[in-house]
Amino acid sequence: MAYYKPQQIAMNTIDTGVTKARSSWTQMLVLGFLAGAFIALGFLLDIRVIASMPEEWGSFANFVGASLFPVGLVLVLIAGGELLTGNMMAVPLARMARKITTMEVARNLVAITLANMLGALFVAYFFGHIVGLTETGPYLAKTVEMAGHKLEGTFLQMFISGIGCNWLVALAVWLSYSADNISGKVLGIWFPTMAFVAIGFQHVVANMFLIPAAIFAGHYSWAQYFMNFVPVWLGNLTGGALFVACAYFAAYIRPTNATIPAAGNASGQHGVSTQSALNEHTAASATAMPLQHSEQTH
Secondary structure (H helix, E strand, O other): OEEOOHHHHHHHHHHHHHHHHOOOHHHHHHHHHHHHHHHHHHHHHHHHHHOOOOHHHOHHHHHHHHHHOOHHHHHHHHHOOOOHHHHHHHHHHHHHOOOOOHHHHHHHHHHHHHHHHHHHHHHHHHHHHHOOOOOOHHHHHHHHHHHHHHHOOOHHHHHHHHHHHHHHHHHHHHHHOOEOOHHHHHHHHHHHHHHHHHHOOOOHHHHHHHHHHHHHOOOOOHHHHHHHHHHHHHHHHHHHHHHHHHHHHHHHHHHHHHOOOOOOOOOOOOOOOHHHHHHHHHHHHHHOOOOEEOOOOO
């Protein structure tokens, strides 16, 4: 099984962030809709499996649900999708590397937020409400209970919970970029995603499904959901952009930039720009860092 080293993951993620930021509106809306629906389907699977489990099972039932939820992120990253929480890491990293503009970052995050919302609402309304998968018997009770937990707490608590969530989710995306095969990607995705669900952190796209599903069933209000959406969105952005993108930029990309000498000569005339030199140095580093193989014993 082959994998990339962290520095090369950072370089690959920058390229991915550029591609995401410069996608067409059609690509962002279609792939964003799919990602929102995939995450919602993963959450729906979680609810359908654990809702009727004995109460005496306690946190073990949560563990079972957390083990199933990553199906959604696996579909996003392997089948194809644009997920807001992953983009909150990759696109800001591309901006930190000065490959895209701040407006391109904003355009992408706004478009993917809207598209993810549409996909999640589609699953919540048609599968949850119309089909009744979240509105009958124990499934309704579990949906309302879980949504109620998401709505509890202060703005600060929701914000910090959002940081914890996307610290783990963005790392799941980061780890998926480290592998060159499906099995490696699935393993990289699965465990950090399972961890955030088991802990109970708040994921803005998962909440786009869960809380509206409870609202469609006649519980809570859209105003309550909005008061959850804002701090969780901001917390997820902080977790992905600061705790993953900024951290690895500081560790792997910025030191590379610092090693490039200032362009110029004694006469004051400048040759190749510092940014161009950085690009060449980065490309050379990427070329010099082949895949590592876990099967190697020497």
